Amino acid sequence: MTAMADPPHIRDYSLTGTDTARAKDAGLANADWYHTDVPRKAMKELMQRSDGPAIRDTALWFALLAGSAWGGIAFWGTWWCVPFWVVYGVMYGSVCDSRWHECGHGTAFKTSWMNDVVYQIASFMVVRNPVSWRWSHARHHTDTIIVGRDPEVACKRPPNVFRLIMAYAGVLDMIDSVKILARNAAGKLSDDEKDYIPSSEWGKAIFAARVHMAIYVATVLAALVWQSWIPLMLIGLPRIYGCWHMLITGLIQHCGLAENVTDHRLNSRTVYMNPVSRWIYWNMNYHVEHHMFPMVPYHALPKLHELIKHDLPAPNPSILDAYREAIPAVLRQAKDPEYAYRKPLPPTARPYKETVVHG
Amino acid sequence: MADWVAVCDEDDIDPEDVVRFDHGGRTFAVYRDPSGAPFATDGLCSHEHVHLCDGLVMGDQIECPKHNGRFNYKTGAALRAPVCVNLSTYPARVSGGRIEILI
Numbered sequence: 506m507t508a509m510a511d512p513p514h515i516r517d518y519s520l521t522g523t524d525t526a527r528a529k530d531a532g533l534a535n536a537d538w539y540h541t542d543v544p545r546k547a548m549k550e551l552m553q554r555s556d557g558p559a560i561r562d563t564a565l566w567f568a569l570l571a572g573s574a575w576g577g578i579a580f581w582g583t584w585w586c587v588p589f590w591v592v593y594g595v596m597y598g599s600v601c602d603s604r605w606h607e608c609g610h611g612t613a614f615k616t617s618w619m620n621d622v623v624y625q626i627a628s629f630m631v632v633r634n635p636v637s638w639r640w641s642h643a644r645h646h647t648d649t650i651i652v653g654r655d656p657e658v659a660c661k662r663p664p665n666v667f668r669l670i671m672a673y674a675g676v677l678d679m680i681d682s683v684k685i686l687a688r689n690a691a692g693k694l695s696d697d698e699k700d701y702i703p704s705s706e707w708g709k710a711i712f713a714a715r716v717h718m719a720i721y722v723a724t725v726l727a728a729l730v731w732q733s734w735i736p737l738m739l740i741g742l743p744r745i746y747g748c749w750h751m752l753i754t755g756l757i758q759h760c761g762l763a764e765n766v767t768d769h770r771l772n773s774r775t776v777y778m779n780p781v782s783r784w785i786y787w788n789m790n791y792h793v794e795h796h797m798f799p800m801v802p803y804h805a806l807p808k809l810h811e812l813i814k815h816d817l818p819a820p821n822p823s824i825l826d827a828y829r830e831a832i833p834a835v836l837r838q839a840k841d842p843e844y845a846y847r848k849p850l851p852p853t854a855r856p857y858k859e860t861v862v863h864g
Numbered sequence: 865m866a867d868w869v870a871v872c873d874e875d876d877i878d879p880e881d882v883v884r885f886d887h888g889g890r891t892f893a894v895y896r897d898p899s900g901a902p903f904a905t906d907g908l909c910s911h912e913h914v915h916l917c918d919g920l921v922m923g924d925q926i927e928c929p930k931h932n933g934r935f936n937y938k939t940g941a942a943l944r945a946p947v948c949v950n951l952s953t954y955p956a957r958v959s960g961g962r963i964e965i966l967i
Contacts, residue, residue: 535913549881552920552929611932611944643931643946647912703948800920800929
């Protein structure tokens with residue numbers, strides 16, 4: 506008699522489905538994750554907060570936003586406006602992501618209200634509900650790339666390669682994000698949102714969505730009244746035409762790597778980048794380090810990297826190299842969803858902590 | 865009935881720092897504030913299963929090392945999302961150069 510092979514597991518990335526139960530049963534929900542040993546004294550120093558670097562970077566960010574917006578408007582109708590809108594787009598549609606992220610962690614500034622103000626501004630720019638995404642990202646850090654638990658898995662398996670490619674154009678993600686905001690503004694939260702947002706915060710999420718939608722409606726009305734594209738070029742559209750850098754850096758964080766593990770060295774990628782991209786991305790290229798120790802501020806991540814790199818896979822030496830690794834892995838996952846690229850560890854590293862349910 | 869239980873030598877915890885203390889199948893976080901006075905709370909964050917001993921002590925606050933949730937470790941009060949539930953606190957003292965907590 507011939508044994509029947511198990512049918513391939515079809516992943517359920519919802520937070521209330523079959524894989525949620527599997528993750529909980531396997532102990533992958535809210536699990537203990539691997540951490541590289543770092544002396545307490547060194548870690549305390551790394552976690553120290555400072556206002557200086559983020560004030561400097563935020564002042565430069567606002568200056569670049571204002572300057573490029575001025576140029577875009579001043580030269581509107583000529584080709585000279587294009588480079589200004591290119592810069593404005595990246596400042597708006599890509600920088601917003603890293604500022605949203607770091608301020609959401611509360612690590613950008615030492616002063617809490619500064620984190621909160623920049624978080625609110627950046628949340629609006631990146632078209633994310635500031636309440637629900639705070640909780641979503643907390644879950645992403647608790648259960649990183651755990652199927653059925655992590656609401657922020659960008660590269661689901663099998664991957665939708667067309668959607669991944671289209672992500673760089675920004676249109677589909679913008680449409681999806683506005684739909685979510687509109688649904689929230691109508692007073693509706695999805696089952697997934699209700700899973701990771703405490704019920705005490707639901708009202709705040711709905712209110713924030715209504716504020717964001719009101720600003721978008723006012724922007725569209727301004728464009729119609731003035732018969733001008735400029736209001737939309739300034740608010741909303743840059744999330745489409747300027748998000749390419751956010752996607753270029755963001756999609757290599759986890760794509761092609763493992764799911765359902767409890768060692769960030771297996772599911773996250775550290776990539777060396779040029780200084781401009783690192784400024785735009787606020788050092789999130791040190792992504793293994795960030796996930797292992799999320800309370801280390803962005804400006805201290807290079808020091809943390811130097812301290813623990815003996816225990817991590819070799820970083821990708823460039824963005825291009827990261828794509829050379831990730832693209833074949835993602836394409837292979839389209840045919841074989843169980844596949845994940847596994848980075849070799851250096852001899853100085855401790856072995857991977859491996860807890861795998863499937864995949 | 866609660867007993868005073870020795871945790872460690874006073875000098876084993878720097879002022880404005882925290883250590884983990886496991887006892888009787890439970891885990892606690894034991895602190896010294898900036899002036900050196902001892903305090904104790906539950907050892908795990910009330911939001912997720914994370915040991916607070918790996919977090920940063922800032923003045924009267926302990927920050928969870930995973931999600932930026934903050935508590936006043938002297939009162940147990942939850943101060944910042946994502947933490948919503950207060951920590952239990954336990955009396956702590958220095959006796960004969962040792963930090964003890966009442967549990």
